[in-house]
Amino acid sequence: MRGLFFVLTALAVIGLAFWAYQENYKTQTAISEVRSLYDEIGAAHERLGMLRGEWAYLNRPDRLADLADLNFDRLGLLPLMPEAFGAVDQIIYPLPPIRPITNPIELSFEQLSQQENDL
């Protein structure tokens, strides 16, 4: 009885040691994964910062004004002036949509000349 107990205890210790060993390695893998993710996030932040900086630089008001001047022939952009504001009643209503033609009248040159001759 006691012998069996000793054997079982020893087996349990071996089993727990094996489990702890595995957990340890899993944890270390997870930590290194987290570390590489942080590195990735950091690099992404850096890239994002660079892109945002570039966006701001390319959209700086001086450059936009120069571009508007350069492309004035095509775009005709002017600084926003008070005249740009309009009243609601200056906006036209949308044109009614053209309905599909359901009852077409066939006309040809001969028919037309025939009709003119009849008249």
Place this chain on the structure above:
Amino acid sequence: MSRAPLRPLARILKARASGENPDVIEAANRARRHEAMADNQRQRAEGRLLVLGLAFFLAFGLIGLRMGVLAASIPEEPRASAVGSPIIGQRSDIVDRNGRILATNLQTYSLYAHPRNMVDPANAAKGLAEIFPELKEEELLAQFQSDRRFLWVRRQISPEQMQAVHDIGSPGLLFGPREMRLYPNGPIAAHILGGASYGREGVASAEVIGVAGVEREFDSFLRDPANEGAPLELSLDLTVQAAAEQVLEGGMALMNAKGAASVLMDIRTGEIISMVSLPDFDPNNRPRVLTTGDQSDSPLFNRAVQGVYELGSVFKIFAISQAMELGLVEADTLIDTKGPLSWGRFRIRDFSNYGPELSTTDVIVKSSNIGTARIAMQIGAERQREFLDSLGFLAPTPLELAEAPTGRPLWPDNWSEISTMTISYGHGLSSSPVHLAAGYASLLNGGTRVEPTLLRQTTVEQGPRVVSEEVSALARDMLRQVVVRGTASFGEVPGYAVGGKTGTADKPRLDGGGYYEGKVISTFASVFPANDPKYVLIVTLDEPSENSGSEPRRTAGWTAVPVAAEMIRRMAPLLGLRPQVDLAEPVGVTLTSN
């Protein structure tokens, strides 16, 4: 286990036969047995002691080793326990009220040298001098051949330059990562942003510190990693600021001024939407501070905040408003304007003779010094001082700029009766354009004090009351009259009901003796729309002169007012203000949907 008998029969018999005492044999045997037992026990005890000693030795050895490892290893952050977003170590961005970037960071590289590792210093120096034209080959070579271990070559280099240096192939030339502060909009809002430079520098990183403006004022906030990269939100509007700078720069050139400043302020919150000081600079490449001469000639000088000048007649509205608040005059009370007004040896004159009497409104509309001085005499020195203090004219502005405390207003130590009279029309008290903007905003927004701020506000905090609603409305009406039929007739912008007051003040001589002839500061302080006040705009030109006529005209009505009108025309639509159009006939039925 077999035990040796204590009285072995053979020996006992032999002993008895020879007449010896057999007990001796027993005693000897017993002693031998005890000795063996003691030996055995000692051995076991020694073994146990050895095991115990070994265990203690291992335990202490382990602890000692661990301590050694802890002491010798580099500290590391416990990554596994970090939750949330990772720490962002960069300096925070600065953005405008709509989130457009005013300042951000860029990852660049620095270039340093370890001269001892150089194989061919002459070639390295030659290559570097070719890549960086501002470096001298001989100086570099001398430095590389001295016995220095380390030297900085360049603080920041571009990727192209980095590749070129790489191509030199010298093992003594090394790169370190370096964060660089970038102001993508160039000189726009330069005085507000200030600039940044490097503090403690290392090979692996360098500390970016603010040197002026909000960069310096909010340095600890911008560097605080606890913000996790949250930007600093300013009250500025980048588009409006750019338009203001463009128009003001044009106006300054047209009016031949040597400097100009403008402040656009939200009348309720005190937020500064745009603040310009010209000439300006590029914060990416901040010029050096002047070591000689007048600091106000440097482009670093922020005229809007640090430029403390006597601003002239723009102050008249304060005296008139206070007199109306105190019930001393009404808008149509007639004021004696016979000139010149003598007080001791002083004589107060008007620009031209406006006749014997003017109504209070006309004192403002025609800008009569005599009329204002007479009203100020009724108010008295003490009450005038208290009123100007309540508008913030007697302390530096609480603006969130490192330079703000240097914009300290100047006033006479002895606030005498003559000081009261001159201060009422803006001479004797020097203040900055931001002071004036805050004063006008407080007076005209319905009469509650506003504090100027550069940070975006989300709520309107009602300040203490300065004047009543009625007086505020009357003051706005008077300022509107100035534009409609007074000195600021060029200030009319159709649809925006501009109201304002001009001010032309002679520049005091630097040596302290009197005023310059023909050098003025011309100011236009305006509010728009006057019937529903939203913004206050102050425009100041330094030494302007409008030369289209036969003789140069320097009054604000000819210089600052047209510039301010053009600024309002450009900025008001950008601020989302619709022009108020008087419709010829009322609009009938308006269809809203079909």
